[in-house]
Amino acid sequence: MTKHKQSDDPFDAFLSHVVRTAPLPEPPQDMAHSIAQLTRDFDEDSRVETLMAKTAIVAVILAVIGFSIYALTSVEAKTIALFEGTPWAFIATSGALFCCVKLWEIGHALVERRGKTNSNGVAIL
Amino acid sequence: MDKRERQTIPDRQIVRDALAGGADGFARLVEQHQHLVWHLVYRMVQHPEDCRELCQDVFLRVHRNLHQFRFQSTLATWIGRIAYHVSVRHLQRKRLPLADAQESAAPIVEDVADDFDLAAVCANDDLLAKLHLALERLAPIPRTMLTLYYLHELSVSEIASIMEKPEGTVKNALFRARAQLREQFAQHLEIVHDKT
Numbered sequence: 001m002t003k004h005k006q007s008d009d010p011f012d013a014f015l016s017h018v019v020r021t022a023p024l025p026e027p028p029q030d031m032a033h034s035i036a037q038l039t040r041d042f043d044e045d046s047r048v049e050t051l052m053a054k055t056a057i058v059a060v061i062l063a064v065i066g067f068s069i070y071a072l073t074s075v076e077a078k079t080i081a082l083f084e085g086t087p088w089a090f091i092a093t094s095g096a097l098f099c100c101v102k103l104w105e106i107g108h109a110l111v112e113r114r115g116k117t118n119s120n121g122v123a124i125l
Numbered sequence: 126m127d128k129r130e131r132q133t134i135p136d137r138q139i140v141r142d143a144l145a146g147g148a149d150g151f152a153r154l155v156e157q158h159q160h161l162v163w164h165l166v167y168r169m170v171q172h173p174e175d176c177r178e179l180c181q182d183v184f185l186r187v188h189r190n191l192h193q194f195r196f197q198s199t200l201a202t203w204i205g206r207i208a209y210h211v212s213v214r215h216l217q218r219k220r221l222p223l224a225d226a227q228e229s230a231a232p233i234v235e236d237v238a239d240d241f242d243l244a245a246v247c248a249n250d251d252l253l254a255k256l257h258l259a260l261e262r263l264a265p266i267p268r269t270m271l272t273l274y275y276l277h278e279l280s281v282s283e284i285a286s287i288m289e290k291p292e293g294t295v296k297n298a299l300f301r302a303r304a305q306l307r308e309q310f311a312q313h314l315e316i317v318h319d320k321t
Contacts, residue, residue, distance in 0.1 A: 013243055014310070017247050017253075018257065019260065019272060019274075019275035021257070022260050022261070024164060024272075024276075025173060026160075026163070027162075031155065031163075032155035033152055035151075035152070036149070039188045042188065
């Protein structure tokens with residue numbers, strides 16, 4: 001069935017008239033603005049969630065660094081001598097950075113999952 | 126309501142504006158595509174309140190996934206596909222049939238009722254009302270296909286892309302839906318001829 005054939009067939013023309021005149025309510029007048037408002041609220045919520053997630057990540061990093069420093073300073077001089085030459089600060093910082101990267105990946109994966117689409121670009125429902 | 130009138134803003138511009146996060150960017154996108162989404166969803170579910178909620182859901186999904194739109198199809202087709210999926214999911218959740226179960230057994234009366242006065246039948250309110258009813262009684266998918274084809278003037282390939290079906294399946298479904306309505310039309314003409 002093509003548009004060309006449609007114009008040749010009087011029943012097609014009549015059916016087109018039937019479909020066009022069939023009772024079909026129009027979308028509500030305020031639909032565009034109410035949906036735009038909803039999306040603004042959604043964006044605002046997302047921003048707050050992102051901010052909270054980033055705050056949590058920073059807090060965890062600070063906690064790891066703080067704990068490392070505390071552990072380092074509370075070690076007796078004898079023990080320090082035992083571990084002398086071990087790069088504690090380097091290990092603590094690396095651990096904190098590793099935690100940071102992992103948390104960031106988890107957060108990013110969660111955000112991606114919320115708006116995931118299939119190969120055709122259709123949202124996975 | 127003309128298709129060309131509604132598509133005044135190019136897809137790339139409207140997507141760019143919507144993604145820029147401006148207050149009116151997304152509202153313009155909704156305004157441009159709300160008729161297609163509303164008509165598609167309404168024809169699928171035939172319930173105004175459900176339709177309103179589902180349309181909201183459709184546009185929220187569009188908003189959430191717009192950054193992933195790659196312009197591989199038109200924006201209308203992409204949005205239509207989301208609307209179709211949301212409607213199908215809604216009908217499946219309510220355990221409502223999507224297509225006519227006896228579709229294959231539908232009588233084909235494509236070759237009858239071709240000789241008629243188009244102007245006269247278009248002016249026949251009784252016949253129009255009967256066919257409007259017959260249109261509403263079609264299964265959701267053929268009903269929606271007819272609306273997209275005749276009201277929104279989408280091509281078979283665009284409808285196939287929205288419904289993610291082969292073009293042949295869409296052509297076949299359109300043919301059968303037309304045949305069902307033509308049968309109603311032929312029956313009405315027979316009644317009129319019998320009376321005269």
